[in-house]
Amino acid sequence: MSSISGLEEAVEDEFNSFFESSPPLKNMDKILETLNRFIELNSSSQGANGEGRRIVCVTSGGTTVPLEQRCVRYIDNFSSGNRGAASTENFVKAGYAVIFLYRRGTCQPYCRSLPDDPFLECFEFPDQTNIQVHTSHLEAVKSAVLEQQTAIAEDRLLKLPFSTIYEYLQMLRLIANGLKDVGPCSMFYLAAAVSDFYVPWNSMTEHKIESGSGPLDIRLAQVPKMLSVLRTNWAPKAFCISFKLETDSKILIEKATKALGKYKVHAVVANELSTRKEEVVVVSSSGNVVVRCDSDKPKSIVEDNLIRLIVDRHSTYIKESHP
Numbered sequence: 001m002s003s004i005s006g007l008e009e010a011v012e013d014e015f016n017s018f019f020e021s022s023p024p025l026k027n028m029d030k031i032l033e034t035l036n037r038f039i040e041l042n043s044s045s046q047g048a049n050g051e052g053r054r055i056v057c058v059t060s061g062g063t064t065v066p067l068e069q070r071c072v073r074y075i076d077n078f079s080s081g082n083r084g085a086a087s088t089e090n091f092v093k094a095g096y097a098v099i100f101l102y103r104r105g106t107c108q109p110y111c112r113s114l115p116d117d118p119f120l121e122c123f124e125f126p127d128q129t130n131i132q133v134h135t136s137h138l139e140a141v142k143s144a145v146l147e148q149q150t151a152i153a154e155d156r157l158l159k160l161p162f163s164t165i166y167e168y169l170q171m172l173r174l175i176a177n178g179l180k181d182v183g184p185c186s187m188f189y190l191a192a193a194v195s196d197f198y199v200p201w202n203s204m205t206e207h208k209i210e211s212g213s214g215p216l217d218i219r220l221a222q223v224p225k226m227l228s229v230l231r232t233n234w235a236p237k238a239f240c241i242s243f244k245l246e247t248d249s250k251i252l253i254e255k256a257t258k259a260l261g262k263y264k265v266h267a268v269v270a271n272e273l274s275t276r277k278e279e280v281v282v283v284s285s286s287g288n289v290v291v292r293c294d295s296d297k298p299k300s301i302v303e304d305n306l307i308r309l310i311v312d313r314h315s316t317y318i319k320e321s322h323p
């Protein structure tokens with residue numbers, strides 16, 4: 001027992017030194033004010049079965065690792081943000097309030113049917129003083145605007161952007177802290193692609209790295225594993241779903257199963273890069289479930305069935321937490 005708490009302490013120490021050396025969040029006071037208001041409003045609203053409204057933090061997109069303090073170059077993690085955006089829409093539909101922690105510039109909820117450059121491709125000028133939506137995009141724009149406005153007006157969607165690993169982890173910690181009192185009705189759905197390696201801020205050069213002196217050697221430090229500290233310290237009562245991404249399907253399930261045991265999350269969503277839009281496997285202590293989109297429904301996406309399953313599991317978790 002003492003060795004486990006020793007391990008937890010070591011991870012906590014790693015995190016404390018990570019945060020102490022991180023550049024502080026810009027607009028921290030504003031973020032905290034908006035976040036706390038959102039959590040307060042929703043936890044005191046009535047959800048299903050007489051409980052407070054459930055709140056999920058969906059993380060989405062990849063974190064960057066700057067190579068210079070006045071950043072020109074950075075290392076990136078692949079993620080279009082499609083999974084996070086589609087999952088957010090489904091959580092809102094299922095009655096949840098969603099804190100959407102997303103990478104700036106990645107896919108947004110309700111915008112998946114819009115063209116890549118909606119501003120330039122959706123609109124036309126019939127004359128010099130008017131702008132209108134092109135008929136071919138009318139339905140997509142109408143439903144994107146309406147659904148997003150409704151979710152925000154009903155206080156069911158809060159969007160918080162990040163770019164760097166420093167911002168991501170600081171914001172995730174703020175959210176976890178804010179959700180502590182929501183207990184089992186809160187959920188973390190960690191679809192963001194999070195950097196495993198980074199350049200510590202205090203060993204990073206301030207100015208743009210010069211390119212005239214041959215190859216560049218950089219030593220990357222390991223980012224502390226956030227999952228363990230989230231589960232044990234930041235939000236131990238929240239329902240927690242993590243993801244496992246691999247490019248080699250042969251090792252995917254084994255790695256996801258290992259992560260389930262190691263981090264004690266409630267389920268791991270395993271996906272392979274090239275098939276991630278068609279199929280995922282939900283790995284949990286009750287067995288592995290393959291989730292696909294419905295082939296007979298043309299607009300069906302894997303997140304429709306995935307979120308249905310996760311919501312069901314969350315309901316069971318809430319019931320078991322309040323016998």
Ligand code: PMT
Pocket residue numbers: 061078079080081082083084190191192193194195196223224225226227228241242243244245246271273276
């Ligand atoms: O955005 P899309 O293009 O739609 O693609 C979706 C997706 C493939 C990015 C998504 O489904 C997905 O798999 N996201 C997780 C990707 C990832 O970072 O996998 P990983 O195997 O490297 O990390 C596993 C888990 O460890 C993640 O839940 C991550 O939050 C966590 N982690 C990672 C690094 C770190 N320092 N601490 C962590 O806790």
